[in-house]
Amino acid sequence: AQKVTQAQTEISVVEKEDVTLDCVYETRDTTYYLFWYKQPPSGELVFLIRRNSFDEQNEISGRYSWNFQKSTSSFNFTITASQVVDSAVYFCALTPSTGNQFYFGTGTSLTVIP
Amino acid sequence: DTGVSQNPRHKITKRGQNVTFRCDPISEHNRLYWYRQTLGQGPEFLTYFQNEAQLEKSRLLSDRFSAERPKGSFSTLEIQRTEQGDSAMYLCASSLETAVDYGYTFGSGTRLTVV
Numbered sequence: 001a002q003k004v005t006q007a008q009t010e011i012s013v014v015e016k017e018d019v020t021l022d023c024v025y026e027t028r029d030t031t032y033y034l035f036w037y038k039q040p041p042s043g044e045l046v047f048l049i050r051r052n053s054f055d056e057q058n059e060i061s062g063r064y065s066w067n068f069q070k071s072t073s074s075f076n077f078t079i080t081a082s083q084v085v086d087s088a089v090y091f092c093a094l095t096p097s098t099g100n101q102f103y104f105g106t107g108t109s110l111t112v113i114p
Numbered sequence: 115d116t117g118v119s120q121n122p123r124h125k126i127t128k129r130g131q132n133v134t135f136r137c138d139p140i141s142e143h144n145r146l147y148w149y150r151q152t153l154g155q156g157p158e159f160l161t162y163f164q165n166e167a168q169l170e171k172s173r174l175l176s177d178r179f180s181a182e183r184p185k186g187s188f189s190t191l192e193i194q195r196t197e198q199g200d201s202a203m204y205l206c207a208s209s210l211e212t213a214v215d216y217g218y219t220f221g222s223g224t225r226l227t228v229v
Contacts, residue, residue, distance in 0.1 A: 004156075035217050043203060045157070045220040091156050095217075099209065100170055101147070102218070104156030 002027050004094050006105035013082050014113050020078045021108050023092030027073075029053075031097040034068065034075045039107070040088045048090075051075065082112045118221035120206050126227045127196055134192045135224045139208030146189050147218060148181055149205040150174065157205055163189060164211060196228045 003026040013019045025034065036048040049061065051068050058067050063083075067076045079086055089107045119138040127133050139146045144165050149157035160179070161171045165186040175181075178196075183189040193200055203225050207218035 033217075037217075037220075042222060043225070044222040045205065045207075047217045047219070050217055093156075099145075099211075100162060101159035101172075102149075102157070104158070106154070106156050 002029075002094055002096070002103040004092050004103050004105035006092055006108050008108045009106075010109045010111070012111045012113060015084060016081050018078060018080050019082050019110065019112075020076055021090050021092070021110070023075045023077065023105060025073050025075060025092070025094045025103075027094060027096070029096045033095050033097070033099075035093045035095070035102070036066070036075075036077045037091045037093060037104075038088045039091060045091065049077065079110075082110075084112050084114050086110060087112045118206055118208055118219050120204075120221035120224050122224055123222065124225045124227075126229060129198060129228055130195055132192065132194045133196060133226060134190055135204055135206075135226075136188060136190050137206030137221060138188045139206070140219055141187075142210065143208035143219070144186070144211050145209045146183055147207045147209075148189070148191050149207065151203040151205055151223070152201075160191075193226075196226075198228045201226055201228045 005024045032053045034051045037045045063080045065078045089109045091107045092105045093102045095102045121136045147162040148160040151157040159172050160175050161181050163183040178194045181191045203223040205223045207220045209218045
């Protein structure tokens with residue numbers, strides 16, 4: 001069974017603060033892919049980052065960075081120097097290697113206060 | 115190509131009526147997916163197509179729901195005899211079969227309200 005848990009329902013930060021969004025997943029697959037998507041009020045899910053199960057190297061892309069740890073089945077996402085435009089709902093998602101379907105968490109609503 | 119297009123953006127219908135939504139994927143994408151998202155939840159998988167073949171359906175897709183992709187291009191999702199519990203955002207996404215690990219491209223969704 002596949003499952004994604006985002007324990008943080010809502011987070012509020014003041015502009016320019018760093019914020020980390022937590023994600024814990026469950027899967028029995030050895031090959032899988034993890035994603036973070038952003039959903040602004042317009043409703044469209046926007047791809048942010050991806051990571052495959054064989055690559056635990058953590059990276060930074062602009063103001064985004066992620067921490068993937070297979071030992072704890074976590075895939076946390078950090079926004080550095082948050083901006084008001086970062087306000088949205090963020091979803092963590094898992095898909096097996098076949099990519100047949102995504103399993104989404106329940107989302108974390110981020111509000112960045114100016 | 116302007117991405118995945120969904121129509122209509124909003125639909126209000128009376129309980130018991132039938133509704134149909136349309137999704138136009140990115141033209142070169144051979145996979146097309148339908149998801150449903152209720153308030154405060156993440157999207158839930160409904161079904162997906164590879165070209166014109168419907169390869170997988172979720173248990174969420176009751177017999178009142180039917181999806182088609184007749185020519186392997188656009189897709190329609192029909193809900194018959196709508197119920198209030200069908201109120202949700204219906205999201206369409208597309209991808210290349212060979213690049214599913216790069217994720218999907220989602221449309222903006224169709225928000226259905228059943229009154």
